[in-house]
Amino acid sequence: MQCLHHRGSPPLPGALAAALTPPPLQEAPVAETSSPHSEETCCLEKLGEKYGPVFTVYLGPRPVVVLCGHKAVKQALVDHAEKFSGRGRMPTLDRIFHGYGVILANGQRWKQLRQFSITTLRNFGMGKRSLEERITEEAQCLVEEIRKTNGFCPISHTVANVICAITFGERFDYQDEKFANLINTIHRLFLHGVGMRCLGPYSCRELYEMFPSIMQFLPGPHNDVLQDVKVLHDFIIERVQMNQKTLDLGCPRDYIDSFLIKMEEEKQNPLSEFNIKNLTLSAVHLFFGGTEMVSSTLRYGFLLLMKYPAIQEKVQKEIDCVIGQNRSPATEDRGQMPYTHAVIHEIQRFSNIIPLGIPHAVIQDTQYWGYTLPKGTDVFCLLGSALRDPQYFSNPEHFDPGNFLDENGNFKKNEAFFAFSSGKRVCLGEGLARMELFLVFTTILQHFTLKSPIDPQEINLTPKASGFWNIPPGYKLCACPR
Numbered sequence: 001m002q003c004l005h006h007r008g009s010p011p012l013p014g015a016l017a018a019a020l021t022p023p024p025l026q027e028a029p030v031a032e033t034s035s036p037h038s039e040e041t042c043c044l045e046k047l048g049e050k051y052g053p054v055f056t057v058y059l060g061p062r063p064v065v066v067l068c069g070h071k072a073v074k075q076a077l078v079d080h081a082e083k084f085s086g087r088g089r090m091p092t093l094d095r096i097f098h099g100y101g102v103i104l105a106n107g108q109r110w111k112q113l114r115q116f117s118i119t120t121l122r123n124f125g126m127g128k129r130s131l132e133e134r135i136t137e138e139a140q141c142l143v144e145e146i147r148k149t150n151g152f153c154p155i156s157h158t159v160a161n162v163i164c165a166i167t168f169g170e171r172f173d174y175q176d177e178k179f180a181n182l183i184n185t186i187h188r189l190f191l192h193g194v195g196m197r198c199l200g201p202y203s204c205r206e207l208y209e210m211f212p213s214i215m216q217f218l219p220g221p222h223n224d225v226l227q228d229v230k231v232l233h234d235f236i237i238e239r240v241q242m243n244q245k246t247l248d249l250g251c252p253r254d255y256i257d258s259f260l261i262k263m264e265e266e267k268q269n270p271l272s273e274f275n276i277k278n279l280t281l282s283a284v285h286l287f288f289g290g291t292e293m294v295s296s297t298l299r300y301g302f303l304l305l306m307k308y309p310a311i312q313e314k315v316q317k318e319i320d321c322v323i324g325q326n327r328s329p330a331t332e333d334r335g336q337m338p339y340t341h342a343v344i345h346e347i348q349r350f351s352n353i354i355p356l357g358i359p360h361a362v363i364q365d366t367q368y369w370g371y372t373l374p375k376g377t378d379v380f381c382l383l384g385s386a387l388r389d390p391q392y393f394s395n396p397e398h399f400d401p402g403n404f405l406d407e408n409g410n411f412k413k414n415e416a417f418f419a420f421s422s423g424k425r426v427c428l429g430e431g432l433a434r435m436e437l438f439l440v441f442t443t444i445l446q447h448f449t450l451k452s453p454i455d456p457q458e459i460n461l462t463p464k465a466s467g468f469w470n471i472p473p474g475y476k477l478c479a480c481p482r
């Protein structure tokens with residue numbers, strides 16, 4: 001056994017002092033039809049080709065173990081699920097959240113918050129008919145907004161309203177200025193969290209990840225994150241205060257009410273993690289994750305359907321055949337729509353929204369891949385590398401729904417489909433996201449044919465920004481009524 005990156009231990013095979021001699025993070029040229037790459041992922045995957053699927057990089061003084069390809073990622077997240085269930089450091093966000101809130105929590109705090117959040121999302125309809133009706137209504141609102149053809153396609157508002165319904169028990173009007181501001185804030189946060197290029201080859205966020213103690217004193221977009229989180233935080237605090245005034249302990253209306261009730265139940269328990277800080281920050285996390293991940297996938301999906309009109313046409317034929325034009329799509333239609341189901345999977349695989357995954361950490365000394373990873377080691381599971389693993393996808397760089405179809409045209413699962421990650425930290429909103437993706441895509445394509453104002457072959461899929469996540473480029477679409 002060999003030990004990765006112990007202080008004073010001999011250099012490891014594949015270990016790199018990345019920050020001292022920075023590898024050039026050059027603009028990654030993206031071939032016209034190839035999948036959107038994060039520059040960081042590209043760089044890390046190239047290192048994987050050279051050093052093998054498991055290697056260490058140094059982000060400044062901080063060693064991070066990188067896992068590349070389906071086999072290495074699966075072995076960590078699935079086969080050693082418990083040991084790899086810690087949340088790794090993300091200095092850009094840690095300085096704001098300090099380990100509070102479900103996404104960034106660790107240990108008992110995370111266990112309590114995760115269990116509670118899953119149960120509460122289910123109680124408020126995740127995976128159930130009641131929530132399906134809400135999503136369908138929102139999808140119809142989106143159709144109406146698009147019909148008005150005022151150049152506004154409020155995809156983010158649609159999905160934000162679904163998570164708002166669960167978290168705050170309320171939907172907002174698309175024209176509501178405050179709501180629009182919140183959506184913009186989330187989007188900006190997503191963008192700044194990814195990092196904007198400003199200092200040579202590195203983004204401020206990348207530099208912050210490497211040298212937080214210096215970067216916190218320097219100006220730049222990495223600091224805008226603070227203001228944006230404050231806006232979201234203030235909004236949630238306001239909502240919590242509203243709920244507190246009208247709380248009925250026997251009748252929770254939403255996630256916030258349920259949390260307040262839990263706080264009341266556990267107020268004598270000194271080990272309870274149910275406090276205002278975890279409530280507000282978990283609500284921020286749900287709002288953020290629930291809005292931006294789904295809307296980015298939908299936006300990439302619409303772009304891909306314009307680029308590949310033959311695929312769009314095939315989906316519409318399936319919609320016409322199974323659903324028709326006289327009723328709204330329902331999740332139970334999915335079983336009879338293998339092609340559409342495969343296209344949605346392929347959109348998620350190809351758009352690769354979270355290529356680096358959210359950092360993990362090992363919670364105890366861990367034997368893995370012939371190395372010993374000391375407790376607390378940060379681990380990047382490159383989800384994007386699993387989604388493009390040539391052993392599982394015959395033509396991984398191309399958009400091909402055939403990746404999820406068998407020779408008879410039936411839907412075929414692919415075990416390297418890690419868009420939602422896997423294991424103990426697997427996306428908490430997966431059920432909700434899957435429902436939303438199916439219902440919104442089918443509702444839109446039932447009513448419209450999406451056409452690009454430019455030649456489909458000219459459509460450029462390069463992300464607007466990339467880093468921990470890929471943000472789709474801005475584009476115009478023509479929604480032609482069918």
Ligand code: HEM
Nearest residue numbers: 103289290293294297354358419420421425427428429433
């Ligand atoms: C297409 C949409 C989505 C994608 C691709 C996605 C993907 C992911 C990924 C890759 C992770 C990291 C898992 C890990 O640490 O290994 C994650 C975590 C998480 N997601 Fe999602 N997500 C989506 C939608 C949602 C929605 C709708 C919600 C809200 C209900 C949500 C809430 C969360 C939360 C709370 C976590 C943290 C889980 C934990 O740390 O235990 N996500 N998601």
